[in-house]
Amino acid sequence: MAFSLFGTKLGMTRVFGEGGASTPVTVIQVGPCVVTQVRTVENDGYAAVQIGFDDMKPRNATFPVIGHDAKAGCGPKRHHAEFKVAADKMAEFSVGQTLNVDAFKDQKYVDVIGISKGKGFAGTMKRHGFKGMCASHGTERKHRSPGSIGSLCSNRGYGGGLKKGKKMSGHMGAERVTIRSLDVVKVDAEQGIILVKGPVPGPNTGTVMIRNSVRLSRSKNKKMAEAGK
Amino acid sequence: MPKNAVAIIEGINKSVLKTDVPKMSIGDTVNVHFRIIEGEKERVQVFQGVLISRTGRGVNEMLTVRRIVEEMGVERIFPLNSPRVAKYEVVRQGDARRAKLYYLRDRIGKSRRLRDRRRGLKDAAQTTSAA
Numbered sequence: 001m002a003f004s005l006f007g008t009k010l011g012m013t014r015v016f017g018e019g020g021a022s023t024p025v026t027v028i029q030v031g032p033c034v035v036t037q038v039r040t041v042e043n044d045g046y047a048a049v050q051i052g053f054d055d056m057k058p059r060n061a062t063f064p065v066i067g068h069d070a071k072a073g074c075g076p077k078r079h080h081a082e083f084k085v086a087a088d089k090m091a092e093f094s095v096g097q098t099l100n101v102d103a104f105k106d107q108k109y110v111d112v113i114g115i116s117k118g119k120g121f122a123g124t125m126k127r128h129g130f131k132g133m134c135a136s137h138g139t140e141r142k143h144r145s146p147g148s149i150g151s152l153c154s155n156r157g158y159g160g161g162l163k164k165g166k167k168m169s170g171h172m173g174a175e176r177v178t179i180r181s182l183d184v185v186k187v188d189a190e191q192g193i194i195l196v197k198g199p200v201p202g203p204n205t206g207t208v209m210i211r212n213s214v215r216l217s218r219s220k221n222k223k224m225a226e227a228g229k
Numbered sequence: 230m231p232k233n234a235v236a237i238i239e240g241i242n243k244s245v246l247k248t249d250v251p252k253m254s255i256g257d258t259v260n261v262h263f264r265i266i267e268g269e270k271e272r273v274q275v276f277q278g279v280l281i282s283r284t285g286r287g288v289n290e291m292l293t294v295r296r297i298v299e300e301m302g303v304e305r306i307f308p309l310n311s312p313r314v315a316k317y318e319v320v321r322q323g324d325a326r327r328a329k330l331y332y333l334r335d336r337i338g339k340s341r342r343l344r345d346r347r348r349g350l351k352d353a354a355q356t357t358s359a360a
Binding site for chain 1: 234237238240241242245264266288289308310311312313
């Protein structure tokens, strides 16, 4: 994991850029995240920083969490996460330090990780984008069905069964989703918010994680290369 | 959820929302002064037509303006708050009995004209004269 912080998705709106182009943006309130632990090569075998986010009542927290976060001089936090840090940059972090949206000021692109909205038990059309069946031509009561799932060994399964992972109906959503290479439209340090272009997984009020973009999509990599020239 | 979430988003929208938009009703004939950027030059093109629909709220509000060019109907949809629109003007107030005038698309000739609005204006005139 690269440098990352927790945030809260507030909602979406639109902004107009230069020349009047409209951009859809998601507003995310970032942090404040507290450094709850600094892991070093001597102690832990790797160099990393652990952050905590979102206060919770001590009554609802466990004693280990209360004790752990008390070392950083703060109350118990609901979410914790670690990101690796190069050994020479460890000096920038200390236990108890507060990290906020300023850290993304110079970033052109970020990745956003969230828990997507749950869709319940979904059919193959919604879940995998199957086309379903004909509206007419004699189709009865099977307009959204997946059709044939293959004969006994046609799908290269074992023992006459289907291969594991065959696309079928089932539970959809409510899973961790990473959206890579989102454009940073604006960083407002005063309010602690960041505007990123386009949608972000999860409901409004959901907790998301924002990190420095680790692997840009091809088109954005190209853009960065051109800008570098 | 931070309690000020709505306030934060409204704050962002505030910088986008226009404050100098005149009162435009459905059926009015309006002039939309649209900025066109050609290379380095910028000029203003005026699109005059009947306002047949307003959709969306706040920053997402859209106007649909219909005009007839050489016997062909042309409709343009403008984001109300777009900085590309320099100015709106109401040229004529038309009498419309519904919120969406899509039926004008099926009309030909004189029947696609709207009467001048009289309803409601009389009361407005009285109150202003009384004041």
